[in-house]
Amino acid sequence: MIRLSRTHEWWRRVLNVLALTLTGVCALLVMAPVFIILIYLVTNGIRSVNLEFLTSLPKPPGEPGGGLANAIVGSFYMVGLALVLSLPIGVGAGVYLAEFGQSRYAHLIRFVADVLNGMPSIVIGVSVWALLVVPMRTFSALAGGVALAFIMIPMITRTTEEMVRAVPNALREASLGLGATYARTMWSVVLPAARGGIVTGVMLALARVFGEAAPLLFTALGNRFWNLYLDRPMASLPTQIYEYAKSPYEDWHRQAWAAALLLIVVVLILNIVARVSTRERFRALR
Amino acid sequence: MFPNSRLLLAVIAVSVVIIAGCAPKKSPNTTGATGAKVQITGAGSTFVYPLMSRWSAEYEKNSGVQVNYQSIGSGGGIQQFKEGTIDFGATDVAVSLEEEKTFTRPFVQIPVVAGTVAVVYNLPGITTNLKLTPSVLADIFLGKIKKWNDVRIAQLNPDVKLPDMDIVVVHRSDGSGTTYIFTDYLSTVSSEWEQKIGRGKSVSWPTGVGGKGNEGVTGQVKQLPGAIGYVELSYARHNNLPFAAIQNASGNFVLPSEETGMEATAAAVERLKQDIRSSAVNMPGENSYPITGFVYVLLDTQPKDKTKAAEIKKFFEWVLKEGQKMASELDYVPLASEVVEMSLQKLAEVQ
Numbered sequence: 025m026i027r028l029s030r031t032h033e034w035w036r037r038v039l040n041v042l043a044l045t046l047t048g049v050c051a052l053l054v055m056a057p058v059f060i061i062l063i064y065l066v067t068n069g070i071r072s073v074n075l076e077f078l079t080s081l082p083k084p085p086g087e088p089g090g091g092l093a094n095a096i097v098g099s100f101y102m103v104g105l106a107l108v109l110s111l112p113i114g115v116g117a118g119v120y121l122a123e124f125g126q127s128r129y130a131h132l133i134r135f136v137a138d139v140l141n142g143m144p145s146i147v148i149g150v151s152v153w154a155l156l157v158v159p160m161r162t163f164s165a166l167a168g169g170v171a172l173a174f175i176m177i178p179m180i181t182r183t184t185e186e187m188v189r190a191v192p193n194a195l196r197e198a199s200l201g202l203g204a205t206y207a208r209t210m211w212s213v214v215l216p217a218a219r220g221g222i223v224t225g226v227m228l229a230l231a232r233v234f235g236e237a238a239p240l241l242f243t244a245l246g247n248r249f250w251n252l253y254l255d256r257p258m259a260s261l262p263t264q265i266y267e268y269a270k271s272p273y274e275d276w277h278r279q280a281w282a283a284a285l286l287l288i289v290v291v292l293i294l295n296i297v298a299r300v301s302t303r304e305r306f307r308a309l310r
Numbered sequence: 311m312f313p314n315s316r317l318l319l320a321v322i323a324v325s326v327v328i329i330a331g332c333a334p335k336k337s338p339n340t341t342g343a344t345g346a347k348v349q350i351t352g353a354g355s356t357f358v359y360p361l362m363s364r365w366s367a368e369y370e371k372n373s374g375v376q377v378n379y380q381s382i383g384s385g386g387g388i389q390q391f392k393e394g395t396i397d398f399g400a401t402d403v404a405v406s407l408e409e410e411k412t413f414t415r416p417f418v419q420i421p422v423v424a425g426t427v428a429v430v431y432n433l434p435g436i437t438t439n440l441k442l443t444p445s446v447l448a449d450i451f452l453g454k455i456k457k458w459n460d461v462r463i464a465q466l467n468p469d470v471k472l473p474d475m476d477i478v479v480v481h482r483s484d485g486s487g488t489t490y491i492f493t494d495y496l497s498t499v500s501s502e503w504e505q506k507i508g509r510g511k512s513v514s515w516p517t518g519v520g521g522k523g524n525e526g527v528t529g530q531v532k533q534l535p536g537a538i539g540y541v542e543l544s545y546a547r548h549n550n551l552p553f554a555a556i557q558n559a560s561g562n563f564v565l566p567s568e569e570t571g572m573e574a575t576a577a578a579v580e581r582l583k584q585d586i587r588s589s590a591v592n593m594p595g596e597n598s599y600p601i602t603g604f605v606y607v608l609l610d611t612q613p614k615d616k617t618k619a620a621e622i623k624k625f626f627e628w629v630l631k632e633g634q635k636m637a638s639e640l641d642y643v644p645l646a647s648e649v650v651e652m653s654l655q656k657l658a659e660v661q
Binding site for chain 2: 163247248267
């Protein structure tokens with residue numbers, strides 16, 4: 025038996041403490057950016073988030089006040105449109121991959137979905153510009169929604185696949201054993217069991233696209249006025265922040281901070297909802 | 311059992327209702343029974359964006375017509391107009407003859423307002439307006455004058471105690487109409503600049519650091535003692551940066567302002583009538599500021615949608631008449647009356 029010398033043992037303790045402290049500090053540093061961003065946004069933006077900001081239209085420079093009501097509505101409108109477009113496609117594709125995912129075709133889909141997932145959002149914006157804006161001869165809310173849907177589809181597809189696959193086979197067998205058809209089994213047993221997880225994936229996808237400016241710059245363009253038509257340009261929070269932050273006007277900077285704060289609050293809420301529904305999923309599977 | 315999925319379903323349901331409610335109706339172009347307002351979409355020059363927003367807001371009050379202008383950059387404005395995705399484009403650099411040949415539809419370019427580019431600097435303790443001659447300015451940006459207390463700067467500014475400090479040139483890193491006007495000016499006054507660097511929306515700078523956008527250059531100059539850069543006048547004023555008086559073609563040292571810029575536009579009118587692409591830099595005239603440029607709008611002369619075209623025409627008529635008053639409030643240069651007259655004639659070409 026080899027006995028460790030005292031100094032050796034002492035050294036190991038020091039190393040232990042050092043490594044623990046270092047990794048602990050690194051862990052703290054991971055959180056730091058989030059808090060820095062939050063503190064910055066709250067101190068700069070909170071005073072400007074008021075009723076006028078939330079309910080009125082932008083004012084031109086030189087006239088103080090005004091708000092971003094049209095951009096707030098526009099953001100929700102286009103994200104909602106993207107959700108309507110991407111949810112059926114994403115869930116459908118995810119179910120296919122989970123249930124019949126061994127074919128060559130399925131591998132190809134998975135690969136393409138991952139490529140699309142990693143595609144820079146500005147590239148998606150420019151592509152949708154060529155696909156929709158040029159033929160329609162106008163920038164539009166529709167093009168904006170489609171661009172955002174392009175980003176959401178692979179995210180929803182991949183989460184749905186994972187979640188459907190995680191549903192225990194016993195559930196499927198029980199359902200089939202009771203005489204349910206395969207379609208009935210999917211619809212009434214497997215999908216409900218996977219629902220919590222799918223909701224999480226959808227919420228995270230929503231949170232991601234809600235803050236995207238790049239795909240909207242070349243599709244929805246932006247609008248100073250109210251618009252609810254699909255075939256007209258539409259304002260959104262991220263593009264408006266970009267616009268205001270680079271202007272020379274103090275009042276617009278102020279509103280850009282407020283818009284950024286609002287944006288981050290919505291994204292945080294979506295993330296929290298995603299978290300809560302994850303917990304729901306584990307409870308359901310137990 | 312799954313409250314969150316119910317929430318999700320509710321969100322989807324609401325979205326479907328909203329979208330279904332809007333989708334079938336094609337948006338009308340004229341005010342009709344639906345009560346929807348005419349909306350005109352324009353895009354382009356970042357420089358003119360604040361003023362366009364102002365014009366748009368004022369014009370809507372009286373006419374009910376909504377002019378939605380988005381700043382995507384002059385190059386973008388030309389490109390999108392060419393593709394026909396917007397109703398009008400706006401640019402700080404006139405469409406060149408070569409570029410014009412690639413257009414598939416007939417169009418006009420009309421000056422609607424002008425602007426001045428200020429030469430700003432950051433010298434600790436110095437808030438006065440330095441005097442600079444064209445050759446000194448060119449040599450600073452060529453990197454040939456390296457120190458603030460260089461004898462050539464000192465001779466021009468005997469009353470200012472210039473520090474023994476390195477000059478840091480700050481220029482735009484992105485393509486920009488401001489850069490075009492500035493390099494157009496330097497090329498006009500310095501043959502060395504014209505041969506070595508030339509004019510363009512982005513050029514290969516012999517010296518200095520880059521900043522993105524007017525706001526980027528402003529920020530860099532503000533933070534770097536010894537820095538010199540060029541920005542639109544409103545950025546210099548709103549950020550309290552001192553700017554230089556530049557010697558003009560008549561030999562006077564002139565500060566950028568609404569009046570000095572306007573005098574430059576008046577001096578440019580004869581050249582403009584010959585060729586709309588003529589620049590307004592280094593114009594003669596006692597008090598004309600030499601680094602001045604126009605903002606042009608691009609309009610279809612044979613538009614398909616006649617009702618919309620009539621509204622666009624009415625808007626720009628208003629811009630050229632009433633709208634000019636608002637220009638100086640926002641640090642832009644209103645067009646001299648001769649230029650307004652010429653622009654109105656150009657506007658009449660729209661059918």
